[in-house]
Amino acid sequence: MEAATSAPTILWLAFAVAFIFGAIGQKTHFCTMGAVSDIVNMGDWSRMRMWLLAIGVAILGAGALHAAGLIDLGKSIYRTPTFTWLSYLIGGSCFGIGMVLASGCGSKTLIRIGSGNLKSLVVFVVLGLVAYMTMRGVLGVFRVNVLEKAAITFPGGQDIPALLTAAGLEAKTAFLLAVLGIGGGLTAFCLAKRDFWTLDNLLGGLGTGLAVVAAWYVSGHLGYLPEHPDTLEEAFLATNSGRMESLTFVAPQAYTLELLMLWSDTSRTVTFAIATVGGVIAGAFAWSMLSGNFRWEGFASIEDTASHLLGAALMGFGGVVAMGCTVGQGISGFSTLALGSIVTFLAIVGAAAATLKFQYWRLMRQA
Numbered sequence: 001m002e003a004a005t006s007a008p009t010i011l012w013l014a015f016a017v018a019f020i021f022g023a024i025g026q027k028t029h030f031c032t033m034g035a036v037s038d039i040v041n042m043g044d045w046s047r048m049r050m051w052l053l054a055i056g057v058a059i060l061g062a063g064a065l066h067a068a069g070l071i072d073l074g075k076s077i078y079r080t081p082t083f084t085w086l087s088y089l090i091g092g093s094c095f096g097i098g099m100v101l102a103s104g105c106g107s108k109t110l111i112r113i114g115s116g117n118l119k120s121l122v123v124f125v126v127l128g129l130v131a132y133m134t135m136r137g138v139l140g141v142f143r144v145n146v147l148e149k150a151a152i153t154f155p156g157g158q159d160i161p162a163l164l165t166a167a168g169l170e171a172k173t174a175f176l177l178a179v180l181g182i183g184g185g186l187t188a189f190c191l192a193k194r195d196f197w198t199l200d201n202l203l204g205g206l207g208t209g210l211a212v213v214a215a216w217y218v219s220g221h222l223g224y225l226p227e228h229p230d231t232l233e234e235a236f237l238a239t240n241s242g243r244m245e246s247l248t249f250v251a252p253q254a255y256t257l258e259l260l261m262l263w264s265d266t267s268r269t270v271t272f273a274i275a276t277v278g279g280v281i282a283g284a285f286a287w288s289m290l291s292g293n294f295r296w297e298g299f300a301s302i303e304d305t306a307s308h309l310l311g312a313a314l315m316g317f318g319g320v321v322a323m324g325c326t327v328g329q330g331i332s333g334f335s336t337l338a339l340g341s342i343v344t345f346l347a348i349v350g351a352a353a354a355t356l357k358f359q360y361w362r363l364m365r366q367a
Contacts, residue, residue, distance in 0.1 A: 007237045010223040011275045014238075017218060018279025019286070021211040021247060025111045026284040027291070028204030030054075032326035033099045033108065036352040041360070046196060050204040051330070053190035057209025058335035059183030062216050067175070071220035074157065075236075075243050077323060078338035083158045086150035087143070088340050091322025092329070092347025094314045095250075099348075100355040102127075102311025105326040106249030106319060109312075110277060114284025116296045119304075123312040124253055130316030131254035143321055160337040178337050212246050212331050219272055220244035238272045245272050246335070248328025250319025252277045322347070 024030065028050070035047035065071045073079055099105040102123050104112060109127065112120035133139045156162040160182070164174035190196060190205060223237040224244065236244045240255055252273035262268045288294040299305045319325045322344045324333050330348060333341030 007223075010218060010237045010272060011270055013218045013222065014215065014272045014275040015279040015282075017211055017214045018247065018276035019283035021107075021208065021276075022111055022114060022280035022283025022285075023287040024203060024207040024211070024283075025107065025280070026115060026287040026293075028200040028207075030204040030208055031104060031108050032330065032348075033104050033352060036349055037100075037356055040353050040356045045193075046201060047204075049190040049193070049196050050201055050208070051326075052186050053202075053205025054208035054212070054331050055334050056183050056186030056188075056190065057206055058212040058331050059179060059337065060187065061210060061213030062335040063175070063179035063183060063337075065213065065217060065221070067179075071216055071224075071244060073159070073336045075220070076245070076333075076336050077241055077243055078329075078333040078336045078341055079157050079159045079162075080340075081154050081157055083152045083154060083340055084148050084150065085152060085340075085343065087147045087321050087323070088343040089347050090147060091318040091320070092344040093351040094318030095322060095325060096318075096348040096351030096353075097355045098311040098314030098316075098318060099326065100311065100352050100359070101307045102315060103308065106253065106315060107247075107280060107325070107327045110249060110253075110280040111284040114281040114286075115288035116294050118296065118298045119308055122299075122305075123308055123315075125257070126309055126312035127250065127316040127319075128253035128257040130313045131250050131320050132258065132316075134317050134320035135251065135254060139317060147321055158339045160339065160342075163339065182337065208331065212327075212335060215246040215276070215332070216244065216335070219246065223272070238270075238275075240271050240273050246332035247276055248273070248324050248332055249277070249280070250316065250325045250328065254316070254320075 030050055031047060032051055035051045038044040038047050062073060066073045102109070103119070106127065109120045109123045113124060130139070134143055154162065156166050160178040161175040164178060165171045169177070219236055219239060223239070225235045225237060227233065228235040236242065239245050240251070255271060256274050256277045259268050259270065259274055299308070315325070319328070322329060324341070324344065326348055329341045329344040334345055
């Protein structure tokens with residue numbers, strides 16, 4: 001891989017990719033919490049197929065970039081040798097519960113801010129604050145000393161191709177089998193149902209998946225420096241993690257709050273993650289204005305407020321513990337075929353479904 005551009009260009013490209021992601025999410029109502037809710041409450045798989053199609057497309061696209069030597073998926077945060085299974089389960093479950101209570105996940109929060117939802121602005125602040133506390137504050141001590149202690153180490157890596165290689169398959173065969181089998185299988189499953197073939201469904205699934213792939217290319221190829229002139233080590237320009245990044249929306253909200261609070265500190269700068277936060281809000285705002293759907297919305301009651309505050313806190317904690325959200329782990333991480341991302345995805349879906357069923361039971365009991 002060769003560096004092809006500068007840090008400011010990387011940031012503008014990240015903003016542009018996220019802008020498209022936000023506009024698509026606003027237009028198509030792409031919502032991972034809504035996808036689970038539609039299945040639990042109505043048996044409708046349309047939005048879940050959108051999510052699964054995005055995952056399938058992201059796997060195929062990221063796999064193609066990796067096979068072509070344009071990016072190295074092993075240099076993402078997801079394909080680590082350490083499989084922190086308890087963190088994935090606890091973090092994913094907390095996030096799944098939180099996104100139901102807060103009426104949407106991290107990306108949906110940003111999209112709703114762009115369309116005038118003041119409740120989501122409150123969720124953004126609380127989510128970012130708790131996420132920061134979980135990364136570097138009091139909750140971070142518990143995360144590192146308790147949750148991350150429960151781990152299994154896979155010397156060859158925790159991604160599916162590496163596990164297949166360890167089981168005896170040739171490396172290239174294992175990679176192709178995993179990418180085409182899982183990515184192609186998910187894509188085929190989603191497209192097999194002709195009722196799914198509507199403009200919004202296809203745009204939501206294909207567009208979201210391709211946005212994740214584009215983000216990988218921007219950060220992992222265009223932003224890659226084989227040798228940074230200051231450190232003489234390889235680097236990925238403008239990333240918080242020091243590795244290549246794609247779309248994810250929990251830690252970036254914490255980084256955005258940090259920058260806003262410490263703006264006069266010249267060591268704090270706009271990063272790839274922060275640029276994507278601004279891009280999603282701007283993209284959703286642009287589409288909501290063009291479509292005439294921009295509406296101011298606030299809390300309906302004290303219970304509504306409490307639910308969103310608790311949900312935001314759970315998402316901030318869970319998203320950091322699990323190293324990602326419904327987009328960060330559920331699509332970006334899943335596209336690397338990391339086992340931890342798959343476990344997190346299942347934990348999020350399972351916890352969200354259980355919470356929705358509990359809410360329905362509670363509602364019927366009150367009635």
